[in-house]
Amino acid sequence: MTRKANQPFVRNAWYIAAWAEEIDNGLLARTIMNQPIVIYRDADGNVGALEDRCCHRGAPLTHGSVTDVGLRCGYHGLTFDTKGNCVEIPGQKNIPAQANVQHFPLVERNQILWIWMGDPALADESLIVDYPYHDDPVKWPHRKAMFQIKSNYMLMIDNLMDLTHLGYVHGSTIGGNPLQHVGADMDSHKTEKGAYFIRWMLEHDPPPTYQKGGQFTGKVDRWQEFEYVGPSIVLQWSGALAVGDGAQEDREKDGFHLRLLHAATPETETTFHYFWSTANGYRQDDPNATQEMYDEIYPTFIEDKVIMEAQQERINLNPDRDLVEIHADGVLALARLSLDEMVEQDNQLMAQAAE
Amino acid sequence: MTRKANQPFVRNAWYIAAWAEEIDNGLLARTIMNQPIVIYRDADGNVGALEDRCCHRGAPLTHGSVTDVGLRCGYHGLTFDTKGNCVEIPGQKNIPAQANVQHFPLVERNQILWIWMGDPALADESLIVDYPYHDDPVKWPHRKAMFQIKSNYMLMIDNLMDLTHLGYVHGSTIGGNPLQHVGADMDSHKTEKGAYFIRWMLEHDPPPTYQKGGQFTGKVDRWQEFEYVGPSIVLQWSGALAVGDGAQEDREKDGFHLRLLHAATPETETTFHYFWSTANGYRQDDPNATQEMYDEIYPTFIEDKVIMEAQQERINLNPDRDLVEIHADGVLALARLSLDEMVEQDNQLMAQAAE
Amino acid sequence: MTRKANQPFVRNAWYIAAWAEEIDNGLLARTIMNQPIVIYRDADGNVGALEDRCCHRGAPLTHGSVTDVGLRCGYHGLTFDTKGNCVEIPGQKNIPAQANVQHFPLVERNQILWIWMGDPALADESLIVDYPYHDDPVKWPHRKAMFQIKSNYMLMIDNLMDLTHLGYVHGSTIGGNPLQHVGADMDSHKTEKGAYFIRWMLEHDPPPTYQKGGQFTGKVDRWQEFEYVGPSIVLQWSGALAVGDGAQEDREKDGFHLRLLHAATPETETTFHYFWSTANGYRQDDPNATQEMYDEIYPTFIEDKVIMEAQQERINLNPDRDLVEIHADGVLALARLSLDEMVEQDNQLMAQAAE
Ligand code: FES
Ligand code: FES
Ligand code: FES
Known part of the structure; x- marks a missing residue:
């Protein structure tokens, strides 16, 4: 079985446009699906995303600046509100009907700015992936980051939904022995909007970070849970409970808990914004714990960036060329299957919107 | 009303290829309308412009060098005179007929090298814009510069023929209050080869540079005069006379006078060479006056470069997309109208030359 | 007579892929004829060239690494032998038939790795240009180098097969008086696979390097011999014997001898890898002699690189434009004629292979 590497865009979906903290100081320029966008917060605290x-x-x-009434162009002063309507033309009372710029639905939730690039009429906020951990610093202190990756956004999904790469790409950091990963116990299935797997390593010695975080004295039951929520989000929950604490029945107990949010927002067909945040559900009282985890994980994102970009360089030489699937690609295939469905549905929606 | 951003080339016209001082030391490489050109001065002092x-x-x-008989190629020594004729082939007596390179009419006048990129038979020197101020250092000491701008050349004309940008782009330098510019008294009209406007600010306090330059003790009548001489030249005369000196009847009196020559020579469809010179018609005996004015104006050219290049980046995404016109675009529209006529005429001339 | 500048690839031929010493430390990435290639030496010392x-x-x-059984991919561990066969898939016993990568015939000889980019069935090792001097350090101590050149590979052949450029390009280094070169005595002819010339300068004073190298006390008979072995190799033998030693009858005597290997391996249509080595057949006991010659010649390769790249920039503007031939282009024309034949033959072979 073979498949193609690049994926077309799914426009009718919510994407992370920015971390909310990125626009604290005014304007933010960001290109999403080839569209240059300016994101800003107006004098009333509302956020808007306009064609840049x-x-x-x-x-x-x-190149403009935010005034009392909106975003003022830095060339001749036309000013636009968060919906893209022109509200001021210097030296002119009448504002012509065509004097406005395109706006994109933008929702601020869980310290995230979610954007909708498709038909605005379909921008249903209930479809936004919930991520309450960002709002619960007592239980889930966290840290956020964003990388620019020169690859199609789906290479991030491929990367995360197949952990066999851990031993090869991250051998010098968190990878450990490649064959340990190959042999782990795995449970996976397709979901309505993506794919899911959980990998269990029962009665293992906890790695140093786990031991320190969970203050274990003996062996642990470890898991790695990944859920792809298409088209662009992967939710990761890695953790461990002491053997005998019944991890496989109920994981919501004290132990070692790590939640990562991964989001791949397409910039162009061959580049994306990789948003990620890491929340430590352990040692919450220790201000160093979050930073230590961030510092430990950071290099692995660099390693993934390097391999995804190198991979894309080869794909670019002939994007239509087939890839060879191996056994380890099972969950990945489910994720791609879900995405194919989303792409098809999106094409129908866009065709309807154009009618 | 809407119009497009980029403009095609007008080939049958004189353009500034270089300041004469640029080739004092030999050869100069410059691309004009996509054509790489070498400009050089031969042993007799004549200038020539050849295909590079x-x-x-x-x-x-x-990559060659100037010899007694012409410009010698740096690879195998073929040598060409200022008309592009091969005058020497090492080791060979007969010079074949096809051994020559294209030459372009080039005229040295007012310390400027003017080039004609169209049909050489039409290169009428009487069409060259006269700029005698460069040759009159007693009355008009001056300084010259050239910037490479990554935008269509017409964005310079747009920029200069609409002063409403002063308050926004140059707010931190020479701009002053935006709305002051919007309200000024304005006189404008289309000309045979372009467009013209003069803006009067009567009985104003002179800005510091004006006061120092004109040694005013009270209020002044200020003007800003811009003349677009298509396709590529804008002549600027800014100045002020003391109130009561009758500036509106006759400006040729002592006071504050500043003349700028702006020239946009297309390099490609989306880049141009911005030649500009600034001549101070005041404090001519003070060697610092010219430099001070140059230093004051220099940052505004950088600000314009930044905004024009950012503007072009957006235009490049879709050059055919319409722009929305506002009231302040009046003179600009006249300038673009003149240019449309020139383009049409040029297309006819090129078609005739090709017959 | 006119001809075009760029040349298509001849695929069924041996090219230098690398100096053998380049892969002493593992992997080497190199693009040849638009094909990214990885070259590596396995645990048994065998070399292989695979699609990268x-x-x-x-x-x-x-991005991978060499293991006991082959080259292991750095992403998920698939491992390939020097013929491109997959020999290991982590976590999987069955290796599917399509799990392999393209391999290219690669031969190690004379400290050179020769690659064949055409039909593997035609990769006849007897066609490899013999260069025994690399293996004879007693008589021919040598030094190797490689430059990346941004021009079509044939510009190197053009450059070497016409020495009139010496006086102009290398005037400040080894060039000497241009007209001396024009007047030299020349013998040239087409060969089966290229072109040949020898240029004699009889009873000349030896240049300083020659005098020091050959320990001459009087005048010498000098020669410069160049043989183009298509499509990509030029063999140079420059030297001098004392007058009276009968150089024109038999050059294999003590004197001054310098052998250069020039090889142009196409990277893309407009870039190539310039491999060159310089072997001094004199002062072999003096370890400084080789380095001194290398240091003397090195700048001339830089000078050639500069002019070839500048030349290509102009050719790129219109690759189909004609060039004007002069008398000095005689041998060059023979070389191009040979190459035309090779291209035609190669096209036939490729068409047959595709059947
Ligand atoms: S370009 Fe924005 S106001 Fe003119
Ligand atoms: S390329 Fe100019 S003389 Fe040969
Ligand atoms: S890409 Fe090479 S093993 Fe997966």
Whole structure:
């Protein structure tokens, strides 16, 4: 069985446009699905996402500044509200109907700015992936980051939904012995909007970080849970409980808990924004614990960035060329299957919107 | 009303290829309208502009050197005079007829090298814009510069023929209060080869530079005069006379006078050479006055470069997309109208030359 | 007479892929004729050249590492032998038939790795250009180098098969007086696979390097011999014997001898790898002699690189434009004629292979 490497965009879906903290100081320029966008917070605290191109003479609005009434273009002063309506033209009372710029639905939730690039009429906020951990610093202190990756966004999904790479790509960091990963106990299935797997390593010695975090005295039952929520999100929950604490029945107990949010927002067909946050559900009173985990994980994201970009360079030479599947690609295949369905549905929605 | 951003080339016209001082030390490489050109001064002091490609094996002639008889290619020694005729082939007596390179009419006048990129038969020197101020250092000491701008050349014309940008782009330098500019008294009209406007600010307090330059003791009548001489030149005369000196009847009196020459020579469809010179018609005996004015104006050219290049980036995403016109675009629209006529005429001339 | 500048690839031929010493430390990434290739030496000392793209998910194999059984991909561990066969898939016993990567015939000889980019069935090792001097350090101590050149590979052949450029390009280094070269005595002819010339300068004063190398006390008979062995090799033998030693009858005598190997391996249509080695057949006991010659010649390769790259920039503007031939291009024309024949033959072979 073979399949292609690049994936087309699913436009009718929520994507992470930015961490909310990124626009604390005003404007943010970001390209999403080839569309240059300016994200800003107005004087009332509302956020907006507009096409980053003034309708007057095309200057990027990110060269402007926020005034009391909106975002003012830095060339001749036309000003736009968060919905893209022009609210001010210097020296002119009448504002012509066509004087406005495209806006994109933007929702601020869980310290995340979610954007909808498809038909605005379909931007149903109930479809946004819930991530309450960002709002619960007592139980889940966390840290956020964003990397620019020069690859199709699906290479992140491929990377995360197949852990056999741990031993090879991350051999010098968190990887451990490659064959240990190959032999782990695995449970996986397709979901309505993606794919899921949990991998169990029962009665293992906890690695140093786990031991320190969970203050274990003996062996543990470890798991790694990954859920792909298509098209762009992967939710990771890694952890361990002491043997005998019944991890396989109920994991919501004290022990070692690590939650990662991974989000791949397409910038172009061959680049994406990799948003990730890491929340430590252990040693919450120790201000160093979050930073230590971040520092431990950071290099692995660099390693993944290097391999995904190298992979894309080869794919670019001939994007239509087939790839050879191996046994380890099982969950990945489920994820790609879900995405195929989403792409098909999205094409129908876009065709309807164009009618 | 809407219009497009980029403009095609007008080939049958004189453009500034270089300041004469740029070739004092030999050769100069410059691309004009996508054509790489070598400009050089021969042993007799004559200037020539040749295609920068040797007819032998294509080496750029800018890698060569000037000899007694012409410009010698740096690869195998073929030598060309200022008209592009091959005058020497090492080891060979007969010079074949096809051994020559294309030449472009080039005229040295007012310390400027003017080039004609169209049909050489039409290169009428009387069409060259006169700029005698460069040759009158007693009355008009001056300083010259050239910037490479990554935008279509017409964005310079747009920029200069609409002063409403002063308050926004140059707010931190020479701009002043945006709305002051919007409300100024304005006189404008289309000309045979472009467009013209003069803006009057009567009975104003002179800005510091004006006061120091014109040694005013009270209020002044200020003007800003811009003349677009298509396709590529803008002549600027800014100044002020003391109130009561009758500035609106006759400006040729002592006061504060500043003349700028702006020239946009297309390098490609999306880049141009911005030649500018600034001449101070005041404090001519003070060697610092010219430098001070240059230093004051220099940052505003950088600000314009930044905004024009950002604007072009957006235009490049879709050059055919419409722009929305506002009231302040009045003179600009006249300038673009003139240019449309020039483009049409040029297309006819090129078609005739090709027959 | 005119001809074109760029040349298509001749695929069924041996090219230098690398100096053998380049892969002493493991893997080497190199692009040849647009094909990214990984070259490696396995645990048994055998060399292999594989397509630099894993068949699993396209990661470049140059991100991998050499194990006991082959080259292991750095992403998920698939391992390939020197013929491109997959010999290991982690966690999987069955290796599917399509799990292999393309391999290219590679031969190690004379400290050179020769690669064949055409039909493997035609990779006849007897066609490899013999270069025994690399293996004879007693008589021919030598030094090797490789430059990346941004031009079509044939510009190297053009450059070497026409010495009139010496006086112009290398005027400040080894060039000497241009007209001396024009007037030299020349013997040239087409060969079965290329072109040949020898240039004699009889009863000349030896240049300083020659005098020091050959320990001459009087005048010498000098020669410069160049043989183009298509499509990519030029063999140079420059030297001098004392007048009276009968150089024109038999050059295999003590004197001054310098052998250069020049090889142009196409990377893309407009770039190539310039391999060169310089062997001094004089002062062999003096360890400084080789380095001194290398240091003397090195700048001339830089000068050639500069002019070839500048030439290619102009050619790129219009690759189909004609070039004007002059008398000095005689041998060059023979070389190009040979190459035309090779291209035609290669096209036939490729068409047959595709049947
Ligand atoms: S380009 Fe934005 S106001 Fe003119
Ligand atoms: S390329 Fe100019 S003389 Fe040969
Ligand atoms: S990409 Fe090479 S093993 Fe997966």
